[in-house]
Amino acid sequence: MPRIISAVYKGKIGMAQKGKKYAVGIDLGGTKIAVGMVDEAGHILSQARRPTGAEEGYRAVIGRMADAIRAVAEDSAVSLSEVSSIGVGVPGTPDFSDGTVIFAPNIGWRDVPLGRLLREEFGLPVYVDYDTNAAALGEYMVGAGKGARVLLFVTVGTGVGAGIVFAGKLFRGATGIAGEIGHMVMDKDGPPCTCGNIGCLQMFSKGPALADRAAQAIEGEEGSRSTVLRELLRAQGGGLTGEMVIKAAREGDPIARKVFEEGVLYLGLGIANAVSLLNPDVVVVGGGIAKAGDLLFKSLVKTVKERAYPMAAECVDIRLSMNSEEAAIVGAAMLEATWEPLKP
């Protein structure tokens, strides 16, 4: 077992182990694995992507991860002996003590010993964290949240998640669960959520929720007005996705726009609540929804500014993520440098 380093991040980017100048950062997603060799200034020297291919089982996925690690080492001419650690952001719940992925439903993982397998393969310390935490750290170090005193990073895609960076370190809560903004209750009688609760924020704003609502609307009476959505649906030959709703909304489809605006309203209310609670100076919004650009941004800012506690709303700067893949990789690589073990 490598030692768990209790390093305090003091505003400078750097590796935790003396004399080591590089770290590998990995973003494990539902469809792709993005891997980068990162230097101590937070620059990505080389990058590789592989398909996740979760249906082949976790050993195949970790095999592709290992292959991509070797590829980025070769491309950047960095020897693995110069690498301080491997950091991985995962789409699920990690065991912070040994890097086991306890549960990651999107890729069908349960109790997968990711940390142990990568340690055995490379002989390096491995740090596994929520993908949202790694991305939040990356946004803080090199992205849209650079230098924030309190950063709230919110990502909206197949789910809604958040990471909080406070004074240069991830804020994890008492047991590592902090940041579950997607499960804030927004409606006491709302739709059922995958977590077992009802009326959670993500059931209004995540991509699949937008798709479901749009599908219901075009089946209903007003559906005939939705020409762009119908066209996209025909071209796709299958079900609607959140991306299709965003695309149709951008192209002026009235139903897509209505559904999207409602999703953004709830997202804005959730962020407004979080702003009142945390008083962040910067909120960064990333994930698939960030692609909606101006369509998202204006109404989101309006809602947060109007609905957060006025003195907290006044000083918060809301930004869209500029390069979320880069942030996810750099943040994963920097996990070791900011790691603090949770108290048992």
Ligand SMILES: [Zn+2]
């Ligand atoms: Zn929930």
